[in-house]
Amino acid sequence: MSRWYYLIIICFILPIFIFGAVSVFDTDATISISENRNLAKMPQFSLESLFNGSFTSSFEKYFSDTFPLREKMLEANRNLNRLYYFTPESSSNDLTLLIPQTGDNVVSGGEALPTDPTESTGVSHQPTTPSDTEPETETTAAPSTEETLPELNTPEDADLHEGSIIIVGNRAMEICYTNQENMSLYATTVSSYAEALPGVRVISLITPNGGEFYSPEEYHSGSMSQKDMIDSVYSQMDDSVVTVDAYSELRKHTDRYIFFRTDHHWTQLGAYYAYTAFCQSTGLEPVPIEDFETGSFEGFVGSMYTYTSKYPQSSILRDNPDTLYYYVPKTESSAVAYPNMEMNESEGYKVSVVATQINSANKYLCFLGGDQPLIKITTGAGTGKKIAVVKESYGNAFVPFLTNHYDEIYVIDPRKFYGDGTPDMDLEKLISENEIDDLLVIDYPLVVSNKSYSKMLANLLKEK
Amino acid sequence: MVFSSLLFLFIFLPASLLLYYICPGIRSKNIVLTILSLLFYAWGEPFWVILLIISAAVDYTNGRIIDKFRGKWQAKAAFIASLVINLSLLGVFKYGSFIVENINSLTGLALSFPLLTLPIGISFYTFQTMSYSIDVYRDKVPVQKSFGDFLLFVSLFPQLIAGPILRYSDIAAQLSSRHTTARDFAYGTTRFICGLGKKVLISNYASAVVDTVFTGNQLSSIPVLQMWLGIIMYAFHIYFDFSGYSDMAIGLGAMFGFKYTENFRYPYISGSITDFWRRWHISLSSFFRDYVYIPLGGNRRFQLRNMFIVWALTGLWHGASWNFVLWGLYFFLLLALEKYLFAGILRRLPGIIKIPWTFFLVLIGWVFFYFTNTADILPAFKSLFGLSGNLLSNSATRLLLINNLPLLIICLIGATPIFSNIAHRFMLDFSKRRIPGWFYSASAITYNTAMLFLCTVSLIGSTHNPFIYFRF
Numbered sequence: 004m005s006r007w008y009y010l011i012i013i014c015f016i017l018p019i020f021i022f023g024a025v026s027v028f029d030t031d032a033t034i035s036i037s038e039n040r041n042l043a044k045m046p047q048f049s050l051e052s053l054f055n056g057s058f059t060s061s062f063e064k065y066f067s068d069t070f071p072l073r074e075k076m077l078e079a080n081r082n083l084n085r086l087y088y089f090t091p092e093s094s095s096n097d098l099t100l101l102i103p104q105t106g107d108n109v110v111s112g113g114e115a116l117p118t119d120p121t122e123s124t125g126v127s128h129q130p131t132t133p134s135d136t137e138p139e140t141e142t143t144a145a146p147s148t149e150e151t152l153p154e155l156n157t158p159e160d161a162d163l164h165e166g167s168i169i170i171v172g173n174r175a176m177e178i179c180y181t182n183q184e185n186m187s188l189y190a191t192t193v194s195s196y197a198e199a200l201p202g203v204r205v206i207s208l209i210t211p212n213g214g215e216f217y218s219p220e221e222y223h224s225g226s227m228s229q230k231d232m233i234d235s236v237y238s239q240m241d242d243s244v245v246t247v248d249a250y251s252e253l254r255k256h257t258d259r260y261i262f263f264r265t266d267h268h269w270t271q272l273g274a275y276y277a278y279t280a281f282c283q284s285t286g287l288e289p290v291p292i293e294d295f296e297t298g299s300f301e302g303f304v305g306s307m308y309t310y311t312s313k314y315p316q317s318s319i320l321r322d323n324p325d326t327l328y329y330y331v332p333k334t335e336s337s338a339v340a341y342p343n344m345e346m347n348e349s350e351g352y353k354v355s356v357v358a359t360q361i362n363s364a365n366k367y368l369c370f371l372g373g374d375q376p377l378i379k380i381t382t383g384a385g386t387g388k389k390i391a392v393v394k395e396s397y398g399n400a401f402v403p404f405l406t407n408h409y410d411e412i413y414v415i416d417p418r419k420f421y422g423d424g425t426p427d428m429d430l431e432k433l434i435s436e437n438e439i440d441d442l443l444v445i446d447y448p449l450v451v452s453n454k455s456y457s458k459m460l461a462n463l464l465k466e467k
Numbered sequence: 468m469v470f471s472s473l474l475f476l477f478i479f480l481p482a483s484l485l486l487y488y489i490c491p492g493i494r495s496k497n498i499v500l501t502i503l504s505l506l507f508y509a510w511g512e513p514f515w516v517i518l519l520i521i522s523a524a525v526d527y528t529n530g531r532i533i534d535k536f537r538g539k540w541q542a543k544a545a546f547i548a549s550l551v552i553n554l555s556l557l558g559v560f561k562y563g564s565f566i567v568e569n570i571n572s573l574t575g576l577a578l579s580f581p582l583l584t585l586p587i588g589i590s591f592y593t594f595q596t597m598s599y600s601i602d603v604y605r606d607k608v609p610v611q612k613s614f615g616d617f618l619l620f621v622s623l624f625p626q627l628i629a630g631p632i633l634r635y636s637d638i639a640a641q642l643s644s645r646h647t648t649a650r651d652f653a654y655g656t657t658r659f660i661c662g663l664g665k666k667v668l669i670s671n672y673a674s675a676v677v678d679t680v681f682t683g684n685q686l687s688s689i690p691v692l693q694m695w696l697g698i699i700m701y702a703f704h705i706y707f708d709f710s711g712y713s714d715m716a717i718g719l720g721a722m723f724g725f726k727y728t729e730n731f732r733y734p735y736i737s738g739s740i741t742d743f744w745r746r747w748h749i750s751l752s753s754f755f756r757d758y759v760y761i762p763l764g765g766n767r768r769f770q771l772r773n774m775f776i777v778w779a780l781t782g783l784w785h786g787a788s789w790n791f792v793l794w795g796l797y798f799f800l801l802l803a804l805e806k807y808l809f810a811g812i813l814r815r816l817p818g819i820i821k822i823p824w825t826f827f828l829v830l831i832g833w834v835f836f837y838f839t840n841t842a843d844i845l846p847a848f849k850s851l852f853g854l855s856g857n858l859l860s861n862s863a864t865r866l867l868l869i870n871n872l873p874l875l876i877i878c879l880i881g882a883t884p885i886f887s888n889i890a891h892r893f894m895l896d897f898s899k900r901r902i903p904g905w906f907y908s909a910s911a912i913t914y915n916t917a918m919l920f921l922c923t924v925s926l927i928g929s930t931h932n933p934f935i936y937f938r939f
Contacts, residue, residue, distance in 0.1 A: 070477075089873050101867065
């Protein structure tokens with residue numbers, strides 16, 4: 004009789020032994036095509052990372068990312084999710100998916116997307132910062148007890164869920180939850196730039212995202228209204244900050260292709276309308292859109308698909324990719340990316356302001372070669388003016404339009420200067436040494452309501 | 468480490484089984500199991516594993532002293548030392564900042580308290596070691612002379628981080644001699660897989676729904692139906708998570724030759740709150756019964772006072788926050804009402820009324836439990852009953868209801884003993900040779916393999932695998 008028990012035991016033990024053994028050796032996968040992201044790497048061991056728990060949690064992530072037959076299992080998981088995220092046959096304009104969006108995703112932006120190592124656009128030089136380092140720097144910096152424990156989702160982690168992702172028809176959108184305290188922090192931080200930088204014109208541009216215009220009413224009203232949020236943040240800023248009403252310009256053109264459906268960014272056309280609003284507020288003459296030479300990249304499936312690829316509802320995004328239209332700057336300009344504010348020649352590498360060729364799946368990297376710590380753009384505008392731009396990735400599509408109006412543009416990504424092991428950035432020093440006239444802070448709602456992002460902004464100013 | 472992780476399932480578990488079964492005698496098996504358990508704990512708590520060992524050493528020593536000086540003052544001193552040390556550990560690590568915060572807000576002082584992370588499982592293992600010392604003092608269990616075996620009792624990884632709370636008396640004999648039969652091991656695999664499925668295939672998804680329902684939205688604007696969906700899913704999340712962990716513990720224990728007592732008995736089919744607490748986290752409620760309620764006088768004197776103390780403490784055990792105390796006292800109130808007023812009425816009601824009514828009362832309890840910020844509790848109740856001007860439902864509510872309809876059905880069926888009854892019947896039939904062995908074996912293998920596959924798939928694609936016991 005007991006042989007039947009032994010059979011049960013063997014059939015339990017064999018699979019876990021075999022998969023376990025294979026998983027130890029089969030660890031060479033580095034990118035996941037189906038999820039559109041880089042896989043976790045084997046974490047560096049140190050006593051510090053062991054004792055703060057980051058080593059073990061990164062290791063588990065790495066183990067899971069390199070698990071045998073992972074791609075097949077993910078496919079199976081998508082099928083399993085047909086049960087858990089059950090959707091009966093529905094009309095194409097229905098809301099089909101609603102999942103929480105995490106602050107980590109928001110702050111790391113499009114970095115989850117892989118960059119193809121063979122590409123020729125200068126993006127290949129992009130330092131590989133795995134996006135999962137961000138949450139860790141956050142957890143070590145955060146003061147509360149709960150937050151020092153990684154990988155735990157508790158209702159108290161107010162920082163964690165910044166909003167949600169919804170899919171309506173063939174469009175995915177991030178929905179922003181406003182948080183008065185975090186919004187005030189953002190406003191105060193931008194105001195502190197104006198205070199710390201007398202003589203510099205500080206300009207704030209907060210753009211809505213697609214969720215504000217294309218979601219069902221309840222997702223852009225009340226506490227989710229981005230219009231109210233932008234108005235409220237602007238009103239809390241110091242009077243010396245020039246605020247740009249990009250909202251109205253974008254609102255006027257919602258029938259145009261101003262936001263991607265499969266990516267969380269705006270299109271460059273969307274950025275153009277924000278640019279016209281920027282010109283109105285700053286007294287510049289915008290270049291007519293017709294004057295630009297344009298081109299396009301087909302088949303762009305962006306971050307919103309990455310975030311939702313585990314759910315069967317997202318197949319509609321994969322099957323209906325976006326097309327990215329770019330506008331080549333009229334002014335001859337060259338851009339060099341630097342890993343830190345020293346801007347040493349030897350460490351800099353050329354990036355394209357707008358690349359007209361790209362091999363990466365993430366077409367949005369054609370703007371400024373993606374998120375770089377610091378980029379210096381030198382243009383032939385001949386206006387004698389200089390600007391610094393503090394931005395997250397929304398700024399990447401916007402900055403190329405500034406080449407017509409400024410001789411030098413310094414583009415700073417605050418996320419790259421925050422946390423352990425990152426270089427220092429002293430915004431005041433950068434601005435005074437390079438005699439910069441204007442400072443633009445350009446952000447989209449999900450980072451405006453993200454406390455960590457405001458901390459990153461504040462971190463660019465060094466206390467005297 | 469947690470059971471519901473790929474690393475545990477495919478590395479730690481097979482390696483442990485291999486090492487354990489290649490060791491010849493019980494001594495070496497115990498040593499290997501202790502080392503594995505400490506590694507298991509240190510993986511999630513690399514520093515505070517020290518505390519676990521210290522806690523074990525303290526109670527081991529106290530046990531020896533109590534035994535040596537039985538009836539003398541030294542025994543009493545060691546007994547008191549054990550209580551003081553264990554409760555202080557809890558006091559400092561779990562309740563320290565909570566106590567200081569409350570003192571500050573009462574007195575207006577600004578005392579500071581160092582930020583300590585709560586070591587995982589501290590409430591489980593301090594209760595285990597404390598109960599040992601108490602039992603030795605009361606001469607209910609023989610003293611453990613081997614520190615190694617005692618450390619094994621404290622650190623045994625199957626129950627280390629999420630219970631059940633072991634009684635030394637239940638496990639003492641098994642520490643020095645145990646035989647794993649093929650039958651026990653086979654039962655252990657299926658029991659473990661069943662628990663894993665509860666955790667990975669039900670609880671994790673239920674928890675994702677809870678998050679979607681409650682986070683980000685202002686409580687007052689969440690539609691009524693969505694609130695109810697959220698709280699029902701929370702009830703299922705916490706049940707399947709907790710009972711899943713207990714199943715996994717029992718299953719793993721069986722694989723290593725240990726027999727643990729049951730910790731959950733289908734609490735959501737209870738016909739009364741009294742019944743509910745005989746079915747929910749049994750090892751905790753019996754701990755409080757035996758070590759607090761009865762010593763206080765039980766139902767012989769000051770019964771109401773005793774119940775009050777027990778339920779306030781039970782609440783507080785779940786976390787250092789007032790909402791848990793409220794949750795405990797809510798059950799005190801219900802239990803007192805049942806005892807003194809409704810006992811007769813409840814007995815006469817049919818199950819079709821009693822069971823849903825009890826489930827409703829338990830759901831109300833989960834509202835206290837979920838909202839750790841007490842300021843959210845009243846708004847949550849208002850929204851649940853449509854008193855905050857919220858809608859009945861909106862497009863998100865409809866979407867969530869449709870998306871989660873299959874999950875809801877799985878939860879409802881899974882909360883009843885239907886499948887368990889079938890499985891037990893099946894086992895009985897097999898042992899009485901009423902069904903052929905190959906059929907029994909094939910069924911168990913199919914179940915195990917299919918569930919393991921689904922759990923692996925879900926873990927690989929997982930976006931959500933919370934560990935809810937870190938407050939305990």
